[in-house]
Amino acid sequence: MGDLQSNVVCTGCSLLCDDIVVELENGKIKTTHHVCARGYGRYYQIAFKYRLLSPLKRINGKQQEISYEDAIQETIDLLKKAKNPFFYGWASTTSEAQQKGIQLAQKFKAGIDCATNSTTGIVLQQLNAKNIQIPQLEDIKDNADLLLFWGCNPTASHIRLLSKFALLPRGANTDRGIEDRVAISVDIRKTDMTKFSEEILQIEPGEDKALLEALIQIIQGKSLTEDIIANIPRKTIYNVANIIKEANFGVLFFGNGYAKTQENMDTLLRFFETVNQKGIKIGAVPLDGGYNAVGFNLNLKKHVNLELNADFQSSPPTQTPNFLIESLKQDKIDLLVVVGADPISNLPFHVCKLFAKIPIICIDYQQTPTTKVSHIVIPTTIPGVESAGTAYRLDYKPITLKKILEPPEGIYSDEEILNALLEQS
Amino acid sequence: MGRLNAFQIYKLLPKTNCKECGESTCMAFATKLLNQERKLDECPILLESKYQANYEQLKELLAPAEGALETGITLDEDLCTGCGNCVVACPPNARVCDACKGGSGPDPSNDKIIFRVLDSKAKIVNLKICRRYEPPITNCRICEMYCPTRAIEILR
Ligand code: SF4
Ligand code: SF4
Ligand code: SF4
Ligand code: SF4
Numbered sequence: 392m393g394d395l396q397s398n399v400v401c402t403g404c405s406l407l408c409d410d411i412v413v414e415l416e417n418g419k420i421k422t423t424h425h426v427c428a429r430g431y432g433r434y435y436q437i438a439f440k441y442r443l444l445s446p447l448k449r450i451n452g453k454q455q456e457i458s459y460e461d462a463i464q465e466t467i468d469l470l471k472k473a474k475n476p477f478f479y480g481w482a483s484t485t486s487e488a489q490q491k492g493i494q495l496a497q498k499f500k501a502g503i504d505c506a507t508n509s510t511t512g513i514v515l516q517q518l519n520a521k522n523i524q525i526p527q528l529e530d531i532k533d534n535a536d537l538l539l540f541w542g543c544n545p546t547a548s549h550i551r552l553l554s555k556f557a558l559l560p561r562g563a564n565t566d567r568g569i570e571d572r573v574a575i576s577v578d579i580r581k582t583d584m585t586k587f588s589e590e591i592l593q594i595e596p597g598e599d600k601a602l603l604e605a606l607i608q609i610i611q612g613k614s615l616t617e618d619i620i621a622n623i624p625r626k627t628i629y630n631v632a633n634i635i636k637e638a639n640f641g642v643l644f645f646g647n648g649y650a651k652t653q654e655n656m657d658t659l660l661r662f663f664e665t666v667n668q669k670g671i672k673i674g675a676v677p678l679d680g681g682y683n684a685v686g687f688n689l690n691l692k693k694h695v696n697l698e699l700n701a702d703f704q705s706s707p708p709t710q711t712p713n714f715l716i717e718s719l720k721q722d723k724i725d726l727l728v729v730v731g732a733d734p735i736s737n738l739p740f741h742v743c744k745l746f747a748k749i750p751i752i753c754i755d756y757q758q759t760p761t762t763k764v765s766h767i768v769i770p771t772t773i774p775g776v777e778s779a780g781t782a783y784r785l786d787y788k789p790i791t792l793k794k795i796l797e798p799p800e801g802i803y804s805d806e807e808i809l810n811a812l813l814e815q816s
Numbered sequence: 817m818g819r820l821n822a823f824q825i826y827k828l829l830p831k832t833n834c835k836e837c838g839e840s841t842c843m844a845f846a847t848k849l850l851n852q853e854r855k856l857d858e859c860p861i862l863l864e865s866k867y868q869a870n871y872e873q874l875k876e877l878l879a880p881a882e883g884a885l886e887t888g889i890t891l892d893e894d895l896c897t898g899c900g901n902c903v904v905a906c907p908p909n910a911r912v913c914d915a916c917k918g919g920s921g922p923d924p925s926n927d928k929i930i931f932r933v934l935d936s937k938a939k940i941v942n943l944k945i946c947r948r949y950e951p952p953i954t955n956c957r958i959c960e961m962y963c964p965t966r967a968i969e970i971l972r
Contacts, residue, residue, distance in 0.1 A: 395924060410920040423935055425921025427898040431936035532919060546899060546964040554900035559962065560919025561910065569905070569962070583964035 393421050396795045402483070402682040402775040403430025404549050405785040406528070406556070413795055420796070427550035433773050441757040443770035444799055454768065459801060462769050463808070466728075466752050467816045469767075473726035475704070476501040479715055480732030482511075482681025484805045485780030485792065489683070489690045491809035492730055497695075497703050498813065502724070504700035504714040505687040506732035510651055511680035512688050516698045517656050518675055523663045525786045526642060526674035528555075533562035535674075537634060537641035540576040542599065542648020543678045546583040552678075557642070558587055573638075575631055577602065578648055590631055594621040599649055600658045606632050607658075607665045636671060646678040676785060681731065683782035719745040729753045730805055735760040754808055771805050778804035819892045819969075820877060822846045828870045828877070830861040849878060852885045884940070887948040888972040889959070891940055895967035898936035902959040902968055906930055908945040931959070938967065 393416035401408045403426070412424035413434070423434050446462035447454040457465075470476055478496045481489050482505055496503035505512055518525065526535075538557050545552040553559055558569055565571040569587075576584040577592040577599070585591050594602055598621030605620045609632035615625050635641060643662075649655065659675075666673045688698050695701050700714040711717055715734075718724050719742065727749050735743050736759060746764070753765040762768045772778040777798035781789050798804075803811075826846040837859045839845040848854040856862065856878060862871050884890075903909060903916050910917035912928040922929050930946055931938055943949050947956035948970075960970045 410915070412921065412924055414924070424924055425898075425900065425933050426936055427900070427933070428936045429897075431898070435935075546897070550897050550899045553964075554904040555919040559901060559904045561917050568910075586964055587962070 396793070398793070399795055400775050400782075400790055400792050401426050401430040402433065402782065402792065403427065405678075405680055405682050405684060406549050406552060407682060407782055407784045407790045408551055408555060409790055410555075415795070418797065425551075429548075429550050433776060441759075442799075443756060443758060443762065443768060444802065446770060447762075447765075447768040449766050454765075459769075459803070462767055463811050463815060465767055466769070466812060469726055469750065469752065470499050470501075470728075470812070470816065473499075473501075475718075475723050476726040476728065477715065477718060477724040478503040478728045478730070479506065479734060480730045481505045481687040482507040482684040482732055484683060484731030485774050485778075485782060486683060486686040486690060486789075487780050488730065488805035488809055489687050490694070491806055491813060493691060493694045493701070495728075495809060495813055496701065497708075498816065500703045501728075502700070502702050502704070502714060502718055503691075505684065505691075506734060506737065507680035507684040507687075508699050509713065510647070511677055511684040512699045513651055514656070514677045514679070515685065515688055517660060518663075518677075519698070521660050521664065523660070523667075523675050525676055526640075527786050527788060528784065529562075530640075531642050531674070531676075532556045532560050532565070534564050534640045535642050536565070536572050537638035537673075538572060538574045539635075539641060539643045539673075540574065540578075540584055540588070541643060541645040542578060542650075543644050543646025544578070544582040544584055544648075545644065545646075545678060548646060549678055552644075553587065557644070573634055575634065590627060590634070592621075592623050592627065592631070594623060597650075598622060600655050602628070603658050603662050606635065607662050610636060610665050610669060610671070635666065635673070636669070638671060638673070641666075641671070641673040642676055643673055644676045644678050678785070680785070683731075685785060685787055686781070686783040689783055689787070716742055724749055727751045729755075729761055729765075730809070731755075733759040733761045735764060754805055756802075769808055770802055771808060772798040772802055774804065777802070778806070780804070780806065819890055820850065822850045825849050825874065825877065828874045829859065830867060830870075832861060834861060836860050849874075884943060887943050887946050888970050889940065889943065889946070889948070890969050890971055891938060892967045892969070893937045895965045896937045897965055897967075898933045898938060899964060900933055900938075901962040901964065902938055903929075903931045903933060905962040906946075906959050907956070908947060908950075912945065 393414045396413045399411040399413050401411050414422040420434050445456040448457045476499050561568040574588045575590045576588040579596045602621040605628050692698050695708050697710045701708040750766040752767045753762045754769045756771045756773050775792035777796050779794040780792045826843050829842040831842050833841045837845050909930045913922045916922050922932050947954045960968045
């Protein structure tokens with residue numbers, strides 16, 4: 392066995408699994424232990440095939456290699472020239488880099504927004520405002536006896552959630568593991584979650600709110616008059632409500648499938664308020680976002696007391712719903728700096744079209760559709776493999792990312808690059 | 817790699833259909849190898865030196881973890897997402913590994929365990945303590961039951 396690195400943290404998703412063991416041989420990764428398929432990429436293919444190893448600049452329409460110094464200088468020049476620069480991304484980088492990014496945005500009177508705000512950010516803000524707790528994953532493992540999966544499929548998105556925290560592990564008060572827990576899943580389609588669930592509620596698209604309303608009513612002691620709500624027979628809804636009422640400690644996991652419209656969010660918040668009033672302990676866990684999406688919202692709050700985004704053109708800075716998209720629509724961005732995100736892959740096409748006339752500077756460790764259309768690309772280290780830092784797990788727990796390998800020669804971390812931009816401008 | 821099939825085995829056999837093994841074709845022999853009804857050494861042609869590389873390869877392909885035949889547990893790595901459910905859910909695995917019991921990955925030096933995830937794929941390390949192998953034998957199917965992707969199938 393080669394050199395064993397234990398307690399390595401995987402940055403594949405917001406679970407930030409911290410039990411990874413990596414076997415190194417001659418300074419290279421030989422084998423990884425316990426990493427799932429989603430996290431594996433950063434230890435292998437990505438590190439080689441699509442890796443960026445030199446800064447690039449578009450000259451005469453083609454991206455050409457330039458030096459690090461030139462890339463930093465060009466970026467500073469562009470930032471100084473821009474009237475409305477905008478910093479975007481942040482869900483997949485370290486907390487340290489996020490802090491530097493916020494300072495940079497402040498320095499250049501720019502806008503700054505996080506790529507996962509329309510999902511994670513908004514949800515966290517609203518849960519916070521109502522004082523609804525996100526339970527620690529360890530607490531879920533030790534105590535949760537009811538797991539409700541709503542519009543999410545962790546077997547694909549947070550692959551080790553069920554084995555490591557939510558369903559199967561035996562904790563202090565769940566020493567029989569899955570036999571001490573009940574799982575219920577609500578989704579518009581059959582997913583791999585069906586295997587684990589006592590009740591599977593397959594609802595019609597857009598009917599989440601109706602079903603949640605029905606549950607709230609039953610929990611409040613009212614009765615349902617309709618026979619079928621959201622495609623679910625009344626009897627099933629009563630059964631689920633009873634399971635909820637009897638739970639000692641339940642957790643509602645919700646993901647992409649639960650649309651984050653204001654109406655839906657209001658209903659969700661009322662659900663938590665209702666159960667809490669009845670003395671039923673149900674925690675909320677949003678299953679979305681990059682591995683450090685939570686960190687951005689925390690850091691922004693710490694720095695300027697805003698949660699979602701900040702417009703540093705006004706003083707004090709202000710917050711705008713859907714900041715990036717609104718600014719794009721109003722033609723208010725003339726330079727976009729992207730860190731820790733791939734907007735071209737993740738935003739809808741009609742939004743991406745608005746990027747076409749704006750020069751993009753992208754900081755990333757691998758080629759992405761966004762780096763391909765960028766004016767300047769600055770390569771960076773893979774956090775948690777080639778550079779250390781801090782990331783916040785989905786339950787706000789700070790997790791220390793380890794450096795286990797030297798980065799390729801002359802490649803710096805997001806934090807170092809942003810710091811250079813700060814100090815040299 | 818997927819679940820091993822007879823054709824993969826056949827491709828590495830001498831393909832002469834000489835019947836020395838007692839089967840009418842190499843393909844028939846391959847099928848019986850897959851079902852573990854015949855042994856590799858029963859094809860005399862394969863023992864000739866020019867087939868040595870094939871022999872070694874076949875040996876590796878056919879080397880199941882100890883107990884695989886008796887337990888009937890198969891694992892298709894192509895389907896596996898490395899979720900670790902089998903590692904954690906399997907009761908004997910949890911018995912010999914506290915980390916697994918609590919949901920974490922096993923220590924790399926633990927050689928008693930049945931399952932571990934390496935490079936994002938579950939591996940069957942050994943089945944000696946599987947409830948389908950170690951007396952008193954029971955019809956345990958927990959790993960199959962909690963495998964979300966059907967990568968694990970118990971064939972009997
Ligand atoms: S569940 Fe997430 S953090 Fe854990 S190994 Fe998989 S990708 Fe990495
Ligand atoms: S002895 Fe070998 S070569 Fe001959 S038929 Fe059997 S398998 Fe084929
Ligand atoms: S059959 Fe039971 S004992 Fe055997 S490996 Fe599967 S879970 Fe473990
Ligand atoms: S339970 Fe299935 S998918 Fe999960 S690690 Fe085991 S074999 Fe792979």
